[in-house]
Amino acid sequence: MLPRCKGHFWQRPLQLCTRRFLTTTSHRYTAMRMSDKGLVTKTRVQFKYPGVDIDLRDHPGRDESHYPVGCHPNVGGIESPILPMREVGMMLLMDKLTDKPEWFKKVFDEKIVEKWRRESQTQPEDGLFATIMTDKMDAPVPQPKRIISEAAFDFCIEELRSKAKYYAQSKLIPSLDSGFNTVVKSDELVSKTLHQDIHASFQQLLADQAGCPDWHPNSNDKVQDLVHPSMYPFVYGRSLFIHDEAVGVHNATDFVGQGQIVPKNADRATLEGVPNNELYHYSPGGLEINPEYWSNTYQWLPANVAFKDDGQSEFTSYINGLRPDKYPGIYKIIERLLDVVIPAWDQCLTEISGRDRHSSGRRSSRFEWIREATDEDDSLWSPFDVEFWKASDYRLPLDSLIELNEEEKLYKEGECLTGEERDEEYRLYEQGLSPRVAYVDSEKLAREKWRQCRDAVLPEPKGSTEIDYAPRQNLREKFRESGLQVIIKMASIELTPEKPDFPAGGWHVEGQMNERICATALYYVDCENVTPSHLSFCMATDSYLDDSIDYEAGAFNWLERVYGTGLCSDGSAASANIQQYGTVETRQGRVLAFPNDFQHAVSSFSLQDKTKPGHRRFIALWLVDPHQRIISTANVPPQQKEWWLQHQDIRNTPVASQAIPESLMTVEEANEHRLKLMEVRTRVDQISEFGIPGYNFCEH
Known part of the structure; x- marks a missing residue:
């Protein structure tokens, strides 16, 4: 057991640093922690925490390195270039082909490729067109005669052959990828042994909840939360905080009752009261972010992860919602899963540093940029x-x-x-x-x-070039000293003959600005007796597209057909400046990883056999931007009253002989906080949806 902390943060007044944060300071201290190999000495870094040492709403400046967080259009680096409809169709085609068994071999077989070619040129494209035009079917864009042309198909095959070579060494498929933005999938990253262990972990948690399942609010008792960060979150003005990252895994409950309450942030929480002549600062393209994208009250708590000498991951603080003394084996299993998905994060993350972007894979569109066009040019039409x-x-x-x-x-x-x-x-x-x-x-x-x-003559892809898909960054190496912070969620969607359908979800990014989530990794553990489901992806684009294309007033329908969106600002023909990227199936055994600048939404699904129950189970790992440390379980002792009581039983310590720490929450109080947290985040999703501008091409 570690000695109880004395002195430190709670003996001095809280002060917020008004200058820009540094990821680390020159001051360092040495701490010791236990690993499987014995006592290991690590040099650790003293961090500055938003809401404690620096302003809660502090966010990276344009010249500071960071991974984009896609909560708000004014966060740097979250915009996609607008993509031609044909390019989105090509991404969807390649995603479909890479779902085929042994695609990485078949793509080199000319007979099979010729069969795929015939299918691509003869099959109806109604479904493909509908997917590309998601949320934009009111735009003045008729379905083209052919989305996947012969030239587009040939381009896809060449690209897939390049990706097949990369897949052979990495087991990663950059699937929906264009312009620095990538969704990564893999059905072979997780070994059979690890899959079985994860499956067993779910069975253990489900069995322990059998008598009192934790149904997620407003899910109609269909979504069972096994581990969820909205339960027992950090609550400003309620939770205790220890500045030194002293709270570990196995010693976590020893720190219950220690720390100091961090007061709620007193800054403005809404735009109410902002003068009208200053509101434009908060609109897309401005320099400010709506303060409602932060919460003054709540923050999810990540667990801290260190890298051992062999590069493997190790939790150095407890996972919120997963008792470490009861489930030590599950901790080890999640560490193994984390080791598997980190290369997928390396693949999909883009680091922003000033005007530079550092990423792997495709860095631009497959099509030449259209600099000028007018409907009066007959060569653009049939x-x-x-x-x-x-x-x-x-x-x-x-x-x-x-x-x-x-x-x-x-x-x-x-x-x-x-x-x-x-x-x-x-x-x-x-x-x-x-x-x-x-x-x-x-x-x-x-x-x-x-x-x-008439039909628009859609542009063809430019000549194919060799793409280097090898990651240009390595989270293990880049953050070896400070480690990572990861938020964990484990859930099971349960359908029954009485409740056979699961509705589609809404568009969202993960977390608020408080969590600074920069990437997601999903592993689909178990899909039984349910129809296929997909995740759809989209991203914001520049609403000032009209500044970069030379067009004639009222003569840009060809551009609308090329890009699959309404460009006129007058009336209902204007589309939101959102770029659809397509969908990826969420099949059993699949890892999906993507940066948090993608908005995503889950499709509906149902029971296959309506007379039997079914389920879809998954684990989500959310990566906090490692450039900025946030408050974690290393700073916040467990808040679960039940954990503390059971810990006292294990130690044979009579509860009656000591006062129950006031920092502990009952399940009832935690549920109340969860409902309030969800209400805040629903409001943020609504602000995000209604705040999306449309393209501004002049009609007259």
Whole structure:
């Protein structure tokens, strides 16, 4: 047992540093911790914590190294370039092909590739188009004749062959990837032995909860929380805090009752009271972040992770919600899973440092940037065949016919339609009869039919180049001294014949700015008797796209069709500046890793056999940006009253002989905090959704 801490943080007043934080200070201290190999001496770093030593709402400046946190558009580095519809289709095609067994071998078999080619050119693309146009089906973008062209397919095969070579050595697939942004998947990272151990861990936790399952609020008793960071979070004004990272794993309950309460942040928590002439600072493109993206009250508590001399991970503080004395084996299993997913984080993270971005894999679009375009350029459209369109039975809308007559002055000289005549003309049109427009020039009519029905000539991908997928960063090496901070969630979605369906989730990023989550790793442990489910991904883009493309007012529908989005700021045709990246299946045994600048949403799924129960179980690992330490379980003694009582039983210490520390929470109080925390985060999701601007192309 470590000696009880004396002196330190709680003997001096709380002071917030107003200057920009340093990740570390020059002062260091030496601490000892126990590992499986015995006592190990490590040089550790004294950290500055948001909400304690520095401002709670402090965030990296543009010149400071960080991994992007995607809570707010004004956080640097979270924007995607706008991508052509065809490129998104190509990413979806490649994701589908890499779901095939032994794809990494088949992609080199010309007979199989030729079969894939025929399928890609003949199968309907309605589903593909609908996925690309998620949340944008109201945009003036008809489905193109063909999204996956022959050139696009050939490009995909060359890229997959390159990825297959990388997969052979890494077991990682950069799946939805473009412009510094990557979703990574793998069905072989987790060994069968580790999978079995994780499965057994879930069985143990489920068995221990059998008498009183912890159903997640508002889930209709379908989502069972086995470990969840919203239970017993850090509560400003309530939780105790120890500045030195003294609280470990096996000694955690020894520190119950120690520390000092950190007062709630007194800064403005909303934009209420901000002068109207200053609100633009908080809008997308401004320099400030809406203060509501932080919570003055709550923060999830990560566990600290150190790297042993052999590079393997080791928890140095307890996992919030997982009793270390009861589940030491599960701790070791999660450490092994963490070792597996860290290379996937290396693959998908992009470090921002000033104007520089450091990442692996694809760093730009597969297509050339369009610098100028106008709908009046006939070369951007399918060829005009005057005889074909003269013979076409396509009926132009009445407004178009009248406009043609007025613009071209094609009525007989001296003829002028009265208001009644126009009403009669419209009535005839509604009945399917030909309106009285016999004097419109037939070639003009044909051209107008073509203009309204023509297909856009979508650009083809530029020449393929060799991509180096090997990570340019290594979390183990870069943060060997300070280690990582990871938030853990373990959950089981349980469906029954009485409750056979699980609804789709909403778009979100993980956590608030308090947690500074920069990446997610998901492992799908068990999928039984449920239909396939997917995660969808999207990302914000620059709303000032009109500044970088030379276009003509009212003549940019070709651009809308190329990019699959509404660009006009007038009326309902304007689309939010969101770039869809596609979907990835969440199958059993799969690891998914992605940076937290992606918004993501889970699809609905149901029981396959409606007469039997089914489930989908997963573990989530959320990485805190290692550039900035936040308050963790190393600073906060366990708050679970139940843990402390059971610890006293183990030590044969009569509870009646000592006062129960006031810092401990009952399950009832923890549930109240969870509900309030969820309410705050729901509000943040709503602010994020409603705050997304649209593209601003001028119509007139």
